[in-house]
Each structure stands twice: as structure tokens, then as C-alpha cells.
Amino acid sequence: MKNRTISRLLYAHQVDMGGLPVRQPLPTQQVGQVDPFLLLHHADIKVPSTIEPDHAGVGPHPHRGFSPVTFIFKGGVHHRDSRGNDSTIYAGGAQWMNAGRGIIHSERPTHDIHEIGGRQEIIQLWINTPAERKMDQPSYFPLEADKVPVVKSADRQVEARIFSGQLLGVQGPIPSPADVNAATLAFAKGGKISVPVPAHHNALVYLLDGKLTVEGFGMVEALHLVHFNNDGDGLTLEALEDTRALVLSGAPLHEEVVSYGPFVMNTQTQILEAMRDYRVGKMGVLIEE
Numbered sequence: 422m423k424n425r426t427i428s429r430l431l432y433a434h435q436v437d438m439g440g441l442p443v444r445q446p447l448p449t450q451q452v453g454q455v456d457p458f459l460l461l462h463h464a465d466i467k468v469p470s471t472i473e474p475d476h477a478g479v480g481p482h483p484h485r486g487f488s489p490v491t492f493i494f495k496g497g498v499h500h501r502d503s504r505g506n507d508s509t510i511y512a513g514g515a516q517w518m519n520a521g522r523g524i525i526h527s528e529r530p531t532h533d534i535h536e537i538g539g540r541q542e543i544i545q546l547w548i549n550t551p552a553e554r555k556m557d558q559p560s561y562f563p564l565e566a567d568k569v570p571v572v573k574s575a576d577r578q579v580e581a582r583i584f585s586g587q588l589l590g591v592q593g594p595i596p597s598p599a600d601v602n603a604a605t606l607a608f609a610k611g612g613k614i615s616v617p618v619p620a621h622h623n624a625l626v627y628l629l630d631g632k633l634t635v636e637g638f639g640m641v642e643a644l645h646l647v648h649f650n651n652d653g654d655g656l657t658l659e660a661l662e663d664t665r666a667l668v669l670s671g672a673p674l675h676e677e678v679v680s681y682g683p684f685v686m687n688t689q690t691q692i693l694e695a696m697r698d699y700r701v702g703k704m705g706v707l708i709e710e
Contacts, residue, residue: 422617422655425624427638431646433463433627439479441466446627446646455623455648456673457599459487459685460547463629463644465495468530468539474499478529478541481707484520485695486555487685488548488597491516492584492605492667494629495542497531503705506561512542513566515584517595519550523695523704524559544627544667546603552676552687554598562595570594578612579660581605581668588616588668600672608633608660615657622670624649624656631664 431452433444444463448454468477478498491498497511502518503525510516511531518526530541550557564584572581572589581588585595586602593603602622606614608631618624626633626647633641636657641647643664649656656668677687684695698704 422615423653424636424655424657425618425649425651425653427635428648428650430641431648433644433646438462441479444644446644452648454549454678455625456675457549457601457671458546458623458625458669459549459678459680460545461627461646462545463627464545465540465542468534468541470535470539474530474532474534475709479527481525481527481709483523483525483683483699483704484518485523485684485686485704486520487550488517488519488599490518490546490548490603491528492544492546493542494544494665495540496534496537498541498543499529499531500526500561500563501707501709502526502561503707504559504561508563510563510565513569513582515564515569515595517562517564517585517597519557519560519598521550521555521557521559523698525704525707527707527709544629546669547685548597548599548601548671549674549676549678549685550598551674555686557598564595568594574612574614576613578609579614580607581614586670599674602670604668606658606666606668608658608664608666610660610662613657613659615655616668617655618670619672620651620654622672623651624670625668626656626658627667629665629667632661633664633666634659634661
């Protein structure tokens with residue numbers, strides 16, 4: 422296996438998302454996307470005990486043309502959408518939604534969030550959908566923590582949880598319209614792992630905390646997104662302290678991206694159509710009760 426070199430490190434600056442503080446390493450002013458990955462938000466929020474869970478988080482909003490994916494590290498997320506899906510996923514699980522032709526959803530803390538510590542830590546990732554699949558029927562795939570395949574490194578010091586695609590010889594259970602691999606890695610200090618990556622994929626690693634050494638580069642600290650060059654077929658990572666990370670790879674679509682708020686399409690006309698379809702109710706209705 423030939424290890425990839427690093428193209429750039431992207432720091433996760435804090436931004437305001439509708440009153441919620443989140444870390445955003447992608448996109449930046451320098452990097453619009455790492456095809457097919459469009460956006461990564463890392464939120465670690467204490468839900469105020471004075472606020473009812475149903476009034477916290479993110480209320481109903483539409484999407485079209487991509488997959489908003491939520492990985493849950495602390496607490497839980499209560500998802501509801503205009504297709505009738507209503508589910509709660511706790512730490513260690515994920516919620517993978519393909520917005521397709523259009524859907525409205527909300528993402529709230531779980532009803533028992535205050536009882537389980539009040540903290541909600543998530544990563545939300547936006548994955549572009551191939552043009553030919555953008556108008557598919559929407560789909561939603563919740564994955565509970567105990568259903569996620571787990572692989573240990575050779576030294577038993579790294580636990581990999583495989584959500585989608587194939588990593589470390591294990592197939593993740595979540596189907597994706599885009600050709601992507603997604604897993605979380607939990608390192609004990611000193612743990613080391615080599616992750617094969619398809620040569621034609623773009624690859625990213627985001628550190629939620631801790632410190633890693635990337636072989637051939639050196640130390641990477643928490644809250645950085647590592648963007649690798651496409652010059653090898655693997656990544657070798659070693660933890661300098663206990664570290665949690667998200668590792669991603671994906672086949673680039675090489676398609677025009679035109680986005681406006683919650684819609685990601687290929688032309689400006691398609692964006693205008695999405696706005697019209699949302700206004701006239703073609704993406705359905707979500708009334709939270």
C-alpha cells in the first residue's frame with residue numbers, strides 16, 4: 422500500500438448557523454468542495470435545561486439534490502420528515518438521508534436529552550448526488566449504534582465503525598447514491614491503523630479531538646480536516662493521544678455544482694425550480710406535534 426501525501430489542512434473555524442455555534446472546515450474561502458463532499462459541520466452543544474427538546478435544534482427545512490448525513494457522537498437526534506419518517510438515534514449511530522427530489526425534515530435533540538447529560542455532539546456531512554439521481558424519490562436510513570459493523574486495528578488500539586461503502590474489508594450497511602466510504606475511528610493513545618482507499622477516490626480525515634501523526638507528513642491536531650492528494654491507495658494514522666476521527670473517501674462526480682441554501686443542483690434553472698416546488702408544496706409538509 423502506498424500512503425497518500427497531504428494536500429492541505431483545513432481548520433474548523435466556528436460559524437453561526439441560525440443561532441447554533443458549529444465548526445466548519447468545509448467549505449472554506451479557499452476550498453469550495455472536495456468532490457463529492459460539499460460541507461462538514463461539527464457541533465458540540467449543551468442543550469439549555471430551560472428549553473424543551475422539541476423547541477431546540479433545527480426546525481423544519483427543505484432539501485433537494487444531495488444527502489445530508491448526521492453522525493452522532495454524544496446525546497441523540499430526533500428526526501422527522503415530510504415522508505412520514507420519525508426516528509431517534511443515539512450516540513454511535515447515524516442518520517443518512519437522500520433528499521432526492523425534495524423533502525422537509527427537522528433535527529431536534531431527543532426527548533430525554535436532559536436526562537442523558539444534555540450534550541449533543543454531531544457531525545453533519547453533505548454529500549453531492551449524481552445528476553442522474555438528483556430527482557430520485559427521497560429516502561431515509563437510520564442506523565443504530567449496535568447495528569454498525571466494527572473493525573479493530575491489528576494492535577487492537579483503534580476501533581473503526583463502518584457506516585457506508587467498504588473500508589478495511591467490511592461493507593457498511595447504509596446505501597448511498599454517490600460512491601462513498603464513511604467510517605468513524607476511535608484511537609487509544611499509541612494506536613495505529615492503515616486504511617486502504619480506492620486510488621480514484623478523494624479522501625478526507627476530520628479530527629474531532631486529540632492528535633494524530635499522518636505517516637509521511639507529521640502531526641495533525643484536533644478540529645482539522647485533512648485533505649489528501651490522490652497519489653496513493655492508503656492512509657496510515659497513529660494517535661499521539663486518545664483521538665476521535667471521521668474518515669471519508671468518495672469518487673468525484675466531476676459535475677457542475679450550483680447551490681442555494683438547502684438546494685444543491687447542476688444549473689441555476691434547477692435551483693429556481695426547487696424554490697418554486699418548495700413554495701407550492703411539492704416537497705410535502707412537516708407539522709411537528
